[in-house]
Amino acid sequence: MSADVYRGVKNREPILMTPGAIDGMVTLEEYRSKGAGYTALEKALKEMSPSEVHEEVKTSSVRGRGGAGFPAGVKWGFAPKDTGKPTYLVCNGDEGEPGTFKDRWLLRQTPHRLVEGVLISSYAIGCNHAFIYLRQEFDREAVRMRAAIEEARAANLLGKNILGSGWDCEVTVFMGAGAYICGEETALLNSIEGKRGMPRVRPPFPAIVGLYGCPTIINNVETLSNIPAIVNNGGAWYASYGTEKSTGTRLFSVSGRVANPGVFEVEMGIPWSDLLDDLCGGPSRGKPFKAIYPGGSSTPILEASELDGVIMTHEAAFELGTFLGSGATIVLDEDDDIVEVVLNLATFYKHESCGQCTPCREGCRWMVEILQRIADGLGTVDDLDLLVDVANHICGNTICAFGDGAAGPVATAVRKFRDEFEARVATGTAGGSE
Amino acid sequence: MALEYSQESRQALESMKAEYPELRSVLIPALKLAQQDHGSLTKEVIALAAAEAGVTEAVAAGVATFYHNLHTGPIGRHMIMVCTTISCQLAGADAVVSRFEELLDISIGGTTGDGLISLIAVECLACCGNSPAVQVDYDYFESFQPEQCDAVVEALHAGRHPEGGAGVPGGNPVKGTEVGA
Structure with missing residues (x-):
């Protein structure tokens, strides 16, 4: 299956999609024979202090793979150590951004590597109880994660006095109950606390006041899965992959109109064409690409030509007015109707808005109503300006980033593909095949 | 009581x-x-x-009342959940929905009269590379085609779990363990 094909990192060893990972390292025995096998945990506990582990992660400059791209080592440094309260580590496995399916791959293929990453990171930040939050739909993945945790416990790699070090750490899998917003880190914490999944006002940031009011670090599944390799090989080794500011490799989930969709590990800094044309095999139905959501449905859409000659880095994406997000690349071709695509995604956001902030709750609904009117052939040219106006009143006016993620792509799509929207208003019929 | x-x-x-x-x-x-x-x-x-x-x-x-998978109203004993978010939509999720609607004689969002099956459109299941995606109870069905709908419905009516799901081997074949099933 395409999702299991690795062809991303050129002339270098892959970090995440290693042959063993593609083959599957589900049991402890498999992780020992085909992967790091908890050698990084052993190294950290026996040869390194927590701050030495933290230093390696800082040196690696690995950035968060959940969407915001914040450097993990810097984030870890925000948790105070002298509060007298416990510190918690929470692994965010609520993967729900439309277009993203890389974390599910990691959970299924390399559950022990994630457990090892969680344990090492817990050691570094002084945490004795970590949580792995999975969306409810990942039931089978939860089965694997829990089995890995129990195997690790039986091998004294988790629980009390790990490997005789005197250090204890528990890991608990918490299942969501169906809510995209719980991927937002403070909504996720509320969910673990048995509350409605509504984001919290910041400050205070969760590193200071997080789970149960205690210092809490929240990292994505992919971010934490990189930690064993960083500890075993050093932060400088990791940073030798990629570019100076966008280090390492990352997993891209590519879907839509490409011949070979799937999860690919690519070294940061390669041209986008390497991913879309070489790895994904170009267009799936012979039609040229028209538009691309580079990092998920919350990242502003690009005209396909905007990526010509552009390399895959956080900075290059930022210059184009978009983001690498969670690495969820959704590709549209000439026959896809932008109005229908934007309506589909607007409907998603309307459904998933937690309803806490008025601009988001009301604005997401109005964007769908206006888009539906346009799609039905009942819109006017003024509706296009109204749509952008509503979007602009959501952006920046909400507690969390959901509002910007919902509205930014709508406003960008209307701006970049205004001719298609105007044609739909004028003729009342779809421009693409959808 | x-x-x-x-x-x-x-x-x-x-x-x-x-x-x-x-x-x-x-x-x-x-x-x-x-x-x-x-x-x-x-x-x-x-x-x-x-x-x-x-x-x-x-x-x-x-x-x-906040979470989508907690239901305060009646639901079927089995759930057929069709992802209709963008990548699945592009790959033909609407045809899958239509076929299930036809077979079950209900509209999307409805439950069959005998209370056996609910048909729901759901948001992104994180399976976009092998779209369209359908989840039946705890099991994922990837690259799901309308022709497969019949076998799924037939199996549920016969009290069997439908075959062909891409669940994790070794997991409980019908129900996951997360709620102690």
């Missing part, structure tokens, strides 16, 4: 209580188990979960 949890659910709840630093964290699992045991989250069922987590019924009702 006062509602109770099944013995299995009771055991799962008790071990969870020991796992979390604060009792309130068992609220969502308690609601899920209550829903599993009693079909849907009526006022009485919510009260059962609220008592376990040490919160008021109002707080528990607030949580029960």
